[in-house]
Amino acid sequence: MNIENLLEKTLTKPQYEAIKILGGQFHKKGTRAFLVGGTIRDLLLEREVSDIDIIVEADPWNLIHKFDPKYPLDMISNSQFNTCKIKILDQAVDLAMARKEIYPASGALPVVTSASIEDDLGRRDFSINALAACINPPNWGEVLDLYRGLEDLQLKHVRILHAGSFKDDPTRIFRCIRYSGRLGFSVEGDTKTQLLNDSTYLAQLSGVRITNELAKVFSEKNANSIFDLMDQFKVLGHIHSGFPKEPEFSERKSLLENIRIPTPEFVFYVLISLIEPNQRLDLIKRLDLGNKLSKFGTDLNRIERLEVNSSRSEIFKQLTEVSEIAISVAESYAPRELRSSLELFVNELKTISLCIGGEDLMAIGIPQGPKIGDILSKILTYMIDSGPQPKSGQIRMAKKFFSDF
Numbered sequence: 001m002n003i004e005n006l007l008e009k010t011l012t013k014p015q016y017e018a019i020k021i022l023g024g025q026f027h028k029k030g031t032r033a034f035l036v037g038g039t040i041r042d043l044l045l046e047r048e049v050s051d052i053d054i055i056v057e058a059d060p061w062n063l064i065h066k067f068d069p070k071y072p073l074d075m076i077s078n079s080q081f082n083t084c085k086i087k088i089l090d091q092a093v094d095l096a097m098a099r100k101e102i103y104p105a106s107g108a109l110p111v112v113t114s115a116s117i118e119d120d121l122g123r124r125d126f127s128i129n130a131l132a133a134c135i136n137p138p139n140w141g142e143v144l145d146l147y148r149g150l151e152d153l154q155l156k157h158v159r160i161l162h163a164g165s166f167k168d169d170p171t172r173i174f175r176c177i178r179y180s181g182r183l184g185f186s187v188e189g190d191t192k193t194q195l196l197n198d199s200t201y202l203a204q205l206s207g208v209r210i211t212n213e214l215a216k217v218f219s220e221k222n223a224n225s226i227f228d229l230m231d232q233f234k235v236l237g238h239i240h241s242g243f244p245k246e247p248e249f250s251e252r253k254s255l256l257e258n259i260r261i262p263t264p265e266f267v268f269y270v271l272i273s274l275i276e277p278n279q280r281l282d283l284i285k286r287l288d289l290g291n292k293l294s295k296f297g298t299d300l301n302r303i304e305r306l307e308v309n310s311s312r313s314e315i316f317k318q319l320t321e322v323s324e325i326a327i328s329v330a331e332s333y334a335p336r337e338l339r340s341s342l343e344l345f346v347n348e349l350k351t352i353s354l355c356i357g358g359e360d361l362m363a364i365g366i367p368q369g370p371k372i373g374d375i376l377s378k379i380l381t382y383m384i385d386s387g388p389q390p391k392s393g394q395i396r397m398a399k400k401f402f403s404d405f
């Protein structure tokens with residue numbers, strides 16, 4: 001099959017020109033170059049192509065330095081894994097050397113060696129992502145389809161290349177469900193069986209790798225329905241039994257949409273808010289969500305532990321160290337009584353403060369030491385429960401509390 005016409009029809013003019021130049025230059029340097037992965041999949045589906053991924057059967061970084069200088073290139077980045085990012089005709093292009101991967105253990109990162117395009121396609125996750133189209137001028141647009149990817153695009157299903165695929169790399173379980181949800185494809189029969197059998201290997205993934213995959217799911221346009229699919233495949237339970245489920249997730253997500261939470265972290269706040277308090281910190285640790293989200297989990301636990309008939313000072317004590325974001329999140333779903341306590345704290349209790357400090361107490365003869373802090377905190381508690389006091393009243397109370405010690 002040749003997709004010469006499709007390349008011209010589907011790519012933007014600058015994308016097309018950029019790929020033409022790169023194909024011509026790599027050809028002159030005596031190496032084969034191919035459009036691969038999502039680029040070719042989306043082209044064949046006539047979807048907009050956002051990323052241009054090219055595989056070269058050599059180290060691309062070395063070769064681009066030898067290109068004809070009449071084609072100006074911006075070198076954006078280069079990695080130790082023989083991949084680099086460039087800009088040509090204002091188009092960002094990812095270049096990578098064709099490679100082979102061997103997985104030493106399930107869930108571990110692969111050992112990589114240089115290889116042919118055929119080997120490179122064989123290491124890929126799904127047949128629809130294992131297609132390539134040559135960009136060397138003599139073979140411009142010729143499709144390499146070693147794994148029946150074209151047929152699977154027609155059948156609209158996601159299929160792994162070999163039975164051990166999910167075991168080798170369990171992140172492919174997330175990828176499979178993500179593509180299925182994004183493209184509206186089904187998961188092919190044997191792939192589905194294998195996915196259900198191999199979900200246990202998810203337990204071997206590090207927290208960071210799981211979090212990265214979840215972040216990709218959540219950045220999809222139809223993230224909620226993909227999350228729903230993950231539920232149906234019972235994927236999340238293999239990561240942690242405390243994982244929330246659809247539809248609670250979508251409901252909570254829309255509830256929290258108006259709270260100012262940084263975008264990439266947003267869904268993790270949603271997740272944490274849905275987890276049972278006794279499982280919260282364990283799941284945060286499993287996903288390696290970092291200190292900020294751990295603090296958020298602890299804060300929510302503190303808030304949810306607040307008893308209904310707590311005194312004003314008890315509310316203050318419980319919430320004084322809690323972050324504003326945790327309070328805003330809890331306010332959105334808390335039962336009425338708890339919400340009133342949160343509102344009382346935010347609108348009134350939090351604004352009460354002392355107008356005296358340690359120096360004022362020392363000035364009236366109270367010796368320096370831990371008693372100073374205890375007395376100040378007693379005065380504040382008194383004011384929270386019984387109302388504000390002027391400076392003179394606060395000094396009077398300090399003297400009284402000191403004499404009571």
Ligand code: ATP
Pocket residue numbers: 036037038039051053123124125126129130169171172
């Ligand atoms: P999109 O960026 O639109 O989600 P993509 O196919 O470009 O889709 P990437 O994650 O950028 O996805 O990966 C590029 C290509 O690398 C994929 O098409 C696939 O062929 C291959 N790939 C990525 N991750 C894996 C993996 N875990 N196992 C095997 N192949 C992978």
